[in-house]
Amino acid sequence: MNNIILTGFMGSGKTSTGIRLSRRLQCPFVDTDRLIEQETGKKIPRIFAEEGEAYFRDLETKTLKKLAEGRERRIISTGGGLPVRPQNRPLLRALGTVVYLCVQPGTVYERLRGDTGRPLLQCEDPAARIREMMAAREDAYREAAHVIIQADGMTFEEIIKEIEERIR
Numbered sequence: 457m458n459n460i461i462l463t464g465f466m467g468s469g470k471t472s473t474g475i476r477l478s479r480r481l482q483c484p485f486v487d488t489d490r491l492i493e494q495e496t497g498k499k500i501p502r503i504f505a506e507e508g509e510a511y512f513r514d515l516e517t518k519t520l521k522k523l524a525e526g527r528e529r530r531i532i533s534t535g536g537g538l539p540v541r542p543q544n545r546p547l548l549r550a551l552g553t554v555v556y557l558c559v560q561p562g563t564v565y566e567r568l569r570g571d572t573g574r575p576l577l578q579c580e581d582p583a584a585r586i587r588e589m590m591a592a593r594e595d596a597y598r599e600a601a602h603v604i605i606q607a608d609g610m611t612f613e614e615i616i617k618e619i620e621e622r623i624r
């Protein structure tokens with residue numbers, strides 16, 4: 457399939473890049489978190505609080521399988537933890553070209569400071585949590601990716617240009 461799938465840690469710019477890329481390529485944009493919220497009628501923090509993370513991870517895998525049924529080309533932004541489950545990595549790659557937006561922990565921290573929508577970062581020391589989680593996930597992101605973009609310090613325009621050049 458010829459979708460473009462954006463992966464990367466929370467705050468790496470998947471959604472902002474994806475929306476702009478979808479306008480540029482004139483194809484629909486979807487976000488796995490929003491699909492899950494629509495399906496369940498609940499916001500992500502509420503799903504985590506009421507059902508737990510394992511349940512949310514099952515929903516992510518189900519969402520990937522459903523996306524595979526689509527026929528038209530889409531830009532798909534994914535939840536930051538989605539590539540961590542091993543079975544999701546081949547599912548992601550089968551959907552199209554997987555682009556990993558790689559950023560430094562400090563960039564994420566600055567962007568998400570004060571954010572309350574990410575349950576996994578609601579802790580005493582979010583900077584340390586970001587560093588630990590990123591280090592633990594790095595191999596999974598790389599394994600799932602066809603294209604890796606070092607996105608720190610790049611504008612969205614530059615990121616989109618690089619994606620276009622590298623998926624040609």
Ligand code: S3P
Pocket residue numbers: 464465466467489500534535536537538573574575576
């Ligand atoms: C998560 C990332 C979030 C969302 C959930 C869990 C993670 O998505 O899926 O809070 O495990 O990294 P974003 O990457 O869009 O913030």
